[in-house]
Structures are given as structure tokens and as C-alpha cells.
Amino acid sequence: MLCLFDLDGTLIDSEEGIVACVRHAFDRLGVAAPAELRHWIGPPLRHSFAPFLDHDHERVEAAVEYYHERFHTLGWREHSVYPDIEETIIRLKAAGHELAVVTSKPERHARPIVENLPFGKAFSRLYGPDPLSPHSEKATMIAAAIADFGAAREYTAMIGDRHFDIDGAVANGIRGVGVLWGFGDRAELEKAGAHALAKQPLDLVGMLAA
Template identity: 80%
Template structure:
């Protein structure tokens, strides 16, 4: 099976780094920080900045650039691996599954994270949008992975914690597996049409091995 993994909220807990960069960007623009920010993790940056910046294109682009400046220097290191993930990846790889990462994070930001993970070498490919893209593009990236691996949709799973992951899976008719340890919710994943749910990495290993 081809197993496509989301990054933030699925393999790593990146809340500290992402929100630190969001706060930095807003501070640079003199914009007060929202009190609740967890919903920023998952959607494309421009989508999240737009309401706060009154949909002003130039200010949104400035915010994204400030975000990237901090992320490039320190933000990419501010994360932890969820317990059980390393063992799960090792088990899936040993069982002969093909593994890849499909993330809304620009590839230039995701690649150093993947390369520094103790299990990063298990992933054959990394798919991330261009930094200038306003869209998550999960559907397009999953389609590219299917083509690159020559995989059938019925032999492929997209694993993630937000509806963006499941939306992309549904668009490509692959199994969408929601994980409950990330930044989404069971209700969000069910509404998007998740094929199955995993409460722990051990549960996920069992689901993907079934």
C-alpha cells in the first residue's frame, strides 16, 4: 500500500513553531494577536491571515514573508515527534508499504524537518506546495503521488488530522484516514468523509495493515 502522511499534527506536533511564526508576522505588521490560534495549523497561511488583515493582498504577502523569515531560521526546529510515530513508521516500512509525505507546508520548509527526523529516510518522496501558492493543493499533490508511484487509488491511503487531508483523499478516491491526536477533531474528519479513524499510532498501524 502507498501511505501518504500529512506532516503537522500527524507526524509532528509543530504548534510552538507555527504559532511563534504567526505571532512574529503579526507583530511586524502591528496587528494584535488573536487569543485562540490553534485553528491556524493546517490551512494555507494566506487563508488564515486574510480575515485579520482585511483581505489586503499586499499586507497578506508581507505577513507570509515575515512568517517565512522566522520559520527559516528557527521555526522549523520548534516541534516534537508524537509518541509512537517512529515505531509505527518503522513497522509500516518493514511490512513493505511505500511511504511519502503530503503537506500544506512549502517543500523548502518541510524538507529540513523530514531530513532531521530519525525516521525521515523512510519516506520516498515529499510533496509540498510552492511558497507563493494560496491553496493547500492536497488533492493535486495526492494525484501527483499516485502518478509518481503508479499506485491505484484503492491501494492508497492519505493519513492526516484535518479535513484538508480527507478532502484531498476523497477527491482522488483514496482511503482517507483521520488521526485524533492532532489539531482537528473527530467531527471535522467525519464530516469530510474519513474512511476510518485512528486514536493512536498503534491503531493506525493496525488499520493500514488490515
């Protein structure tokens, strides 16, 4: 089976780095940052910044650049791997599954993270959107992965913690497996149409064996 993994909230807990970079962007713009920033993890940055910057295109673009400014030097290191994720990935790879990462992070930011994970070599490919795109493009990236691997849709699954991951799976007619240890919740994932929900990482080994 081709198993496509989201990054933030699925493989790694990246809240510390993302929140710090969002605050940095607001500070550089001289704008007070929202008190609650956890829900910023997952959606495209431009989508999240726009309402707080009066949908001013130039300020939104500046905010994204300021975010990337800090992320490039510090933010990409500020994360932790969820418990049992490493064992889960190792077991899936040993079982013969093809593994890839499909993330809303630009590839230039996601690649050093994945390459520095102790299990990073288990992933054959990495898909991230164009950094200038206002969209996460999960559906497009999933379609590209299916084509690159020559995978049958009935033997492909997208695994992630937010509705964006499940939306992308549904759009491509593949299995969408939601995970409950990330930044989304059961209601969000079920509403999006998840085929199954994993309470803990090792649950995925059995779910993806079928």
C-alpha cells in the first residue's frame, strides 16, 4: 500500500516552532498577535493571516515572508516526534508499504525536517506546495503522488490530523485515515469523511495492513 503521511500534527508536534514564527511575523508588522494560535497549524499561512491584516495582500505577503524568515533559521528545529511514531514508520516500511510525506509546508522547509528525522529515510518522496501558493493543495499533491508511484487508488491512504488531509483523500477517491493525537479532533475528521480514526500511532500498523 502507498501510505501518504501529513507532517505537522501527524509525524511531529510542531506547535512550538509554528507559534513562535507566527508571533515573530506579527511582531515584525507591529500588530498584536491573536492569543490563540494552535488552530493556525494546518491551514495555509495566507489563509490564516488575511483576516488579521484586513485582507491587505501586501501585508499578508510580508507576514508570510517574516514567518519564513524565522522558520528557516530556528523554527524548523522546534518540534518533537510523537511517541511511537518511529516504531510505527519502521514497522510499516518493514511490512512492504511505500511511504511518502504530503505536507502543507513548502518543500524547502519540510525537507530538512524530514531528512533529520531518525526514520526520515523510510520516506521515498516528499510533496510540498509552491511557497507562493495561497492554497495547501493537498488534493493536487496527493494526485501527484499516486501518479509518481503508479499506485492503485484502492491501495493508497492519506494519513493526517486535519480535515485538509481527509479532504484531499476524498477528492482523490482514496482512504483517508484521521489521527487523534494531532491538532484536529474527532468531529472535524469524521465530518470530512475519514474512513477510520487512529487513537495512537501503532494503531496504523493494523489499519493499513488490510
